[in-house]
Amino acid sequence: MERPILTIKQAAKLLQVDPNTIYRWARAGKFPASKIGKEWRVLRSDVIKFLESKKKKNQFLTEAQEAELITALVGRREIPIKFEYLGEGADRYVSIYAPAVGGGSETEIIFDNKEHFLRYFEQKKFNLLDVGCGDGKKAAFFISHITRKASAYSALDISARMLDIAEQTIEISHPNLAFEKFIDDFEFGNIAHTTYYLHRRYQHNNLITFLGNTIGNTLDPHRVLINLRDSMGDEDLLLVGLAFHNPKNIPLVEYNQRSVIEWLWTIPEKIGIKRSDGNIEGIYNKTKRQFEHQLHFGKNWERMYGGSLIRFTKDLGKKDLTKLLVISARGGSAFG
């Protein structure tokens, strides 16, 4: 039977840390141990609670996101790319130096068709709701060049860090524009609670922008478009940067530059995969017509993550299961 009361050494063993660290924490009142005479004692249940409280503080993913990630890892051998934008992943993403990668050419398309857009947007005020806002630079460009009639700029994103970056961008480019941010996952359902709120708050229609091939990031673009449609009033507008578009024949090497690979290591490292365990390479998968990054393991790899065993091994049946995917432009995209 497990002992309910532990010594500091036993607690340290349970937590797999040096006992001196625990003594130090206990003396500083940072660990739930009590002094009985000259000896420290701690309840096993308090050690577990202590570990859980740490986990919450350091948690990168919410419990629901962790469940979704593990399901994708085990079920599809895939990292949903949306998780790569969380935390430091957001900073790594925005530091990728390649204006054309991820839809820079989209800005040019919008600019080249300025007159067409102006016909819609010059007449009325609207609330700009930027779904999957990224660093907010495309929205800033849109407000500056296409219309100055936005009554408010609202950013919606899965990543709190990305929303902060977008906020900084807009503060600099349009300091007097009302700004609101919404942390949400548009794959989970409609975002009518946000669009409805914006309607009432600003008394204008919404222009929803969904740019930068964010739709290519989603598991099921159809479902996401329905979610957006279900979030619109009859005079709201939706502008979608539809699919991966490569009119300038950007070579694959752009997608394999260090900053892109660095970004895509964000989630593998959170799971415990080390750089020495494998390589990430971007390819265009002609059969599936999708753009994907593959993490090739150099050796069999397995580890417990969030209570599940994750394995990337060659010896499971006949299948080669040594590949992990991050898909940035799902089936139907055009490359080259």
Ligand SMILES: C[S@@+](CC[C@H](N)C(=O)[O-])C[C@H]1O[C@@H](n2cnc3c(N)ncnc32)[C@H](O)[C@@H]1O
């Ligand atoms: C490819 S970037 C595009 C950024 C920006 N729209 C642009 O055109 O530069 C995708 C953005 O959508 C966000 N995103 C991806 N999947 C999401 C989801 N399911 N729910 C909410 N945001 C998501 C990412 O965090 C990131 O900011």
